[in-house]
Amino acid sequence: MKSKNNPFPLFENIKTIIAETQHYIVRNVNAAMILTYFQIGKMIVEDEQQGSQRAEYAKETLTHLSNGLNKEFGKGYSLSNLEYMRSFYIIYRHRIPQSVIGKFNQLLIPQTVSGELTIPFHLSWTHYIQLLKIKNEDERNFYEIEAAGNNWSVRELQRQYNSALFERLALSKDKDGVKQLATKGQIVEKPADALKSHYVLEFLGLKEESKYSESDFETAIIDKLEHFMLELGKGFLFEGRQRRFTFEGDNFFVDLVFYNRLLKCFVLFDLKIGKLTHQDIGQMQMYVNFYDRKIKTKDENPTIGIILCKEENRTVIEFTLPEDNNQIFAKEYKAVLPSKEALKRQLE
Known part of the structure; x- marks a missing residue:
């Protein structure tokens, strides 16, 4: 029946x-x-x-x-x-x-x-x-682990290698951390583990010399959301765009909101097409505070805020954020694939 x-x-x-x-x-x-x-x-x-x-x-x-x-x-x-x-x-x-x-x-x-x-x-x-x-054994082992663990297609493996994922992760780690990449792959246990030295967004089709607005930038990411999440790395889930909250009649909008299931926290993205300013950091601090106090539950970890900008300003970052900061980060994006040779020299 x-x-x-x-x-x-x-x-x-x-x-x-x-x-x-x-x-x-x-x-x-x-x-x-x-x-x-x-x-x-x-x-x-x-x-x-x-x-x-x-x-x-x-x-x-x-x-x-x-x-x-x-x-x-x-x-x-x-x-x-x-x-x-x-x-x-x-x-x-x-x-x-x-x-x-x-x-x-x-x-x-x-x-x-x-x-x-x-x-x-x-x-x-x-x-x-x-x-x-891939001639370097540590680098080859890393890509093998990541390709197997994340079910990368051959095309995605080629793209991650060409975008120098290994070097971009290794630049933020000490010698033991680099060795861990070669033996265990990317392990995400704390906010810094989920971050790269910079993000490569060549798949958006935005040319370095062309002019585009932050709205264009955001729309391009949404149109290529699957590619963007692969570039972000492990554990990211898309929650929404232009999330609004209001203070005393004033509306504020978070460009992109994700949730990382490995870190068990919200990850907010603010998109900037120019050089980072201290006002950008202050704005992200407000977004993070709002999510920590009004949105996240007691079982979730503190919110992470990432300002994705065309050009970092390390001095502004250093003196605007506290020394023990582990919630707000500024990261550059590249509209074209970087030179692997230059990143290798920097890593060495």
């Missing part, structure tokens, strides 16, 4: 099973492909070592191998892809225990084996090609 709430229970139940099975198949076929490429890379390296091949000879061997495999199995075994497989084995051979290889034919790929951490097999081979291009 058909339920009033669900007129086709059989259809829904079968649909659920099919969806779960497809997810399982995709995940395990992907893992099988990665392990196949890992073993091909291992065989290439061992062949080179046994033959003590010169670089020119090794290249010639890979060229013949590529031609033969493509003829036998179709595309997917280009010279460059074989070289990626070789690099994949060299870089990750200590991360894939032999016990995982032993389960290869069973298509049961665990994330840990006898307490040993393996690689995230739900990342695609294309993800790993992007990771292999």
Whole structure:
């Protein structure tokens, strides 16, 4: 008999099973492909070592191998892809225990084996090609952790790398904090953990030299809200725009309001297209005080206010805010992707 709430229970139940099975198949076929490429890379390296091949000879061997495999199995075994497989084995051979290889034919790929951490097999081979291009081990580990934990697409991984996310987070941390990024990824436990040295908003399409108003700026963010929240980082939920409150007949508006579920607090954004002033900081202080006293509950943490501006004024920030400030922050935004090389030099 058909339920009033669900007129086709059989259809829904079968649909659920099919969806779960497809997810399982995709995940395990992907893992099988990665392990196949890992073993091909291992065989290439061992062949080179046994033959003590010169670089020119090794290249010639890979060229013949590529031609033969493509003829036998179709595309997917280009010279460059074989070289990626070789690099994949060299870089990750200590991360894939032999016990995982032993389960290869069973298509049961665990994330840990006898307490040993393996690689995230739900990342695609294309993800790993992007990771292999990152020479610095700490930086590569960071992007691997973040891509796996946040389910980044390949395009989002490329965008976060190109926007120098690792450097922008590392600039605000000490040596131990930078090492934590490489081993655990971005951990958000206090307000400063959720902040970057600056925010890159190239996806808004705002040119550095063009003129636009704060209203244009806000509208562009709302139009690209999903991209903006990815740039903000972990735990952000959108609560609203132009949130109004009134004091003695005067109306005030908070440009953007978010909630961070990891920090358990409201995060207010005020958008400024010019250089930061002490009036901007005073205005944000009022917004934060209002939310702390009138909006947040006893179980929630103090509100965070972020002034997103075109140009910081460090002296004004230093002498306007208290030394122990941990609620109000001013951060620059960039309308174009920054130079990774410049950020790397700054970090070093």
